[in-house]
Structures are given as structure tokens and as C-alpha cells.
Amino acid sequence: MTVQANRLQVIAVTVLVGILCAIGVLLWQSMGSGGRGSPQTSLIGGEFTLVNQDGKPITQADFLGKPTAYFFGYTNCPDACPTTLTDMTDRLKALGPDGDKFNVVFITVDPARDTPQLLKTYLESFDPRITAATGTPAEIADVIKKFRVYAKKVGDGDNYTFDHSTAVYLMDARGELVTLIDYQEPRDEALAKMRRALTS
Amino acid sequence: MHIPSLLGAAALTATLAGSALAADFKAGNLVIHDPWTRATPRGAPVAGGYAVIENTGDQPDSLTGGSFSASSGFSIHQMTMKDGVMSMGPVEGGLEIPAHGSVKLDPSGFHLMFTGLTRQLKRHETVGGTLVFKNAGTVSVDYAVGSIGARGPEHSGH
Numbered sequence: 577m578t579v580q581a582n583r584l585q586v587i588a589v590t591v592l593v594g595i596l597c598a599i600g601v602l603l604w605q606s607m608g609s610g611g612r613g614s615p616q617t618s619l620i621g622g623e624f625t626l627v628n629q630d631g632k633p634i635t636q637a638d639f640l641g642k643p644t645a646y647f648f649g650y651t652n653c654p655d656a657c658p659t660t661l662t663d664m665t666d667r668l669k670a671l672g673p674d675g676d677k678f679n680v681v682f683i684t685v686d687p688a689r690d691t692p693q694l695l696k697t698y699l700e701s702f703d704p705r706i707t708a709a710t711g712t713p714a715e716i717a718d719v720i721k722k723f724r725v726y727a728k729k730v731g732d733g734d735n736y737t738f739d740h741s742t743a744v745y746l747m748d749a750r751g752e753l754v755t756l757i758d759y760q761e762p763r764d765e766a767l768a769k770m771r772r773a774l775t776s
Numbered sequence: 777m778h779i780p781s782l783l784g785a786a787a788l789t790a791t792l793a794g795s796a797l798a799a800d801f802k803a804g805n806l807v808i809h810d811p812w813t814r815a816t817p818r819g820a821p822v823a824g825g826y827a828v829i830e831n832t833g834d835q836p837d838s839l840t841g842g843s844f845s846a847s848s849g850f851s852i853h854q855m856t857m858k859d860g861v862m863s864m865g866p867v868e869g870g871l872e873i874p875a876h877g878s879v880k881l882d883p884s885g886f887h888l889m890f891t892g893l894t895r896q897l898k899r900h901e902t903v904g905g906t907l908v909f910k911n912a913g914t915v916s917v918d919y920a921v922g923s924i925g926a927r928g929p930e931h932s933g934h
């Protein structure tokens with residue numbers, strides 16, 4: 577073998593090793609990050625103390641053992657909140673007997689106006705399996721933070737509104753986030769996600 | 777731009793064909809097509825109002841206010857959705873209706889906001905109100921009430 581050929585061989589091996597290293601680093605990165613963009617599931621949700629539409633205290637423990645869909649809104653909302661409650665009513669029905677295997681919890685971001693009494697009245701228009709929750713401002717602030725919900729009061733006086741997150745948080749029976757259902761996600765996709773939460 | 781959708785007169789005619797509840801309200805050069813709202817959950821304090829407002833004239837007009845017979849409050853709002861966060865706020869200074877153009881009021885954009893509802897709105901009923909324009913003045917309209925989750929006026933063929 578000539579010196580020239582030897583040198584070429586060294587270069588080829590060096591390049592090959594370089595490529596393998598690069599692939600290795602990429603693989604390690606993609607495994608380590610757990611899929612970029614997907615939130616670290618265990619960091620969403622957790623303990624909370626609230627009251628339901630009957631004024632009874634509720635905590636996370638009341639909803640463990642079944643998958644639970646949590647979402648956040650307020651009754652002074654003309655669109656996203658009644659629409660999501662309508663969609664959840666439709667999805668529970670579409671799931672048939674499996675609908676009984678879910679908790680669905682609507683948590684207000686507006687405890688000043690959304691009393692248990694108002695929430696109870698409001699819920700009468702939707703599936704009776706849906707729970708509504710309110711609390712003290714501190715309790716609501718705490719659950720908003722734990723679910724990483726965006727909720728910001730806009731305006732003053734009686735007609736203030738909230739900018740708020742519209743996703744539904746789908747948690748498994750252990751309280752770990754399975755996935756989010758986007759606002760007005762197509763029915764079949766939302767149902768597939770709910771079925772996935774049942775088996776995960 | 778205050779023009780979420782510019783619809784031709786032909787498109788509007790097609791949309792409204794076969795509409796059982798379709799009602800148009802005219803004032804000067806303005807036509808208010810198919811005003812509608814949604815049934816409300818019991819106890820709900822608010823509702824949204826929707827329509828397509830068409831201006832057949834050579835001059836722009838502006839929606840500046842109005843009233844709704846089942847609410848104490850009325851305002852013109854805009855809804856925006858960004859990164860899954862819904863925001864809503866008043867449209868200041870009126871909503872322009874361009875000459876030879878249309879503005880669509882719908883749940884995902886510009887809408888009328890009825891606050892301080894005095895009663896629950898029921899599907900299939902009709903609720904009266906007014907719209908006030910800078911040039912065309914005050915126009916009486918009737919809102920057809922659709923289902924709670926309705927995305928558009930009922931029986932309008934889309």
C-alpha cells in the first residue's frame with residue numbers, strides 16, 4: 577500500500593468516525609429531551625383544594641383512579657367556555673359506557689363572579705357527569721399555576737373579561753398528563769385521545 | 777384591517793339560499809344578513825351576537841353601538857386566538873364597514889357582546905335588538921337563537 581493510499585484511508589476513517597459521533601449525539605439528544613415541545617408531563621397538575629358546584633371541598637384525590645379532563649374558563653365567557661362544555665358533553669355521550677369512566681372538571685378562573693351556586697345553575701345545561709370547581713382567589717391562583725394555565729384579567733368594572741388558555745388537560749388515573757385536547761379539536765381526534773387516556 | 781372577510785353579493789345570495797330563518801335587515805346602503813346568537817347555559821351572564829353586514833354604498837359606514845332586548849349591556853368586541861389563549865376586548869371607535877364590502881361578525885372574530893343577560897336564551901326563539909351606524913342610523917334587527925355550541929346561523933345551508 578502506498579503512502580498516498582494509506583493517507584486516504586486515514587481520512588476516510590476519520591470522516592466515518594465523525595459522522596458516527598454526530599449521529600450518536602443526535603440520538604442521545606432526542607432521547608434525553610423526551611421529545612422537544614412536549615411538556616414534561618409530571619410537572620403539570622398536582623394537588624389542589626377547591627369547592628365543587630355544591631359547595632363541597634374537592635381535591636385531586638377525589639379524581640384519581642379515573643382519567644380526568646380538566647379545563648379552565650368562566651361563565652362570563654361567550655364562546656370558548658360554553659363551546660368546550662358542549663364539546664365535552666358530546667364526547668362523553670359519544671364514548672357510550674366508557675363515558676362513565678371519566679371525570680370532567682371545569683375550573684373557573686374567575687372565582688369572584690363564579691360562585692358554586694352560579695356554576696351549579698350553569699352546569700344544568702350540560703352533561704350531568706361534569707363537575708365545576710371554584711375556590712378562594714389564592715386556591716384558584718395555585719391550581720392555575722400548577723396546570724400552567726394562562727389566565728389574565730382584562731378591564732375593570734363589571735364587564736371585565738379574561739384572556740385564558742382553552743386546551744383540555746387529559747390526565748390519566750394517576751393524575752399524570754396524557755395529552756392536551758386543543759380548542760375545537762376534531763371530534764374523532766379528541767375521542768381517540770380520550771380512549772388513549774383510558775388505557776394509559 | 778377591519779375586514780375579516782370580504783364577501784361578494786353573489787356569495788351572500790348563495791349562502792342565504794334555502795334559509796328558513798334567514799332574515800335581512802336594511803338601512804340605507806346597509807344590509808344586515810342573518811343576525812344570530814346562541815342559546816345560553818342557565819345562569820350565563822353573557823351572549824355573543826353575529827351577522828354579516830354588507831355595505832352596497834360608495835361610502836364606508838361604521839357600526840358604533842346598539843342594544844339587545846334581553847341584556848342590559850351591549851358592546852362591539854373582537855376575539856383573537858393565539859397559542860391556545862383566547863383573548864377578547866372591545867373594538868374602540870366603531871367597526872368600519874367598507875364601501876362595497878362586508879364585515880362578518882362571528883364567534884372567532886368581531887362579535888357583538890351582550891352583557892348582563894336578563895334571561896336565558898332558548899334555541900329557535902327570536903330576540904330583538906338594534907344596531908347603530910354612524911351614517912345609516914339605528915336599525916332594528918331580530919336575532920335567531922341557535923344551539924349552545926352553534927358555529928353559524930341555523931338553516932342557512934352551510
Ligand SMILES: [Cu+2]
Nearest residue numbers: 654853864889
Ligand atoms: Cu366578547
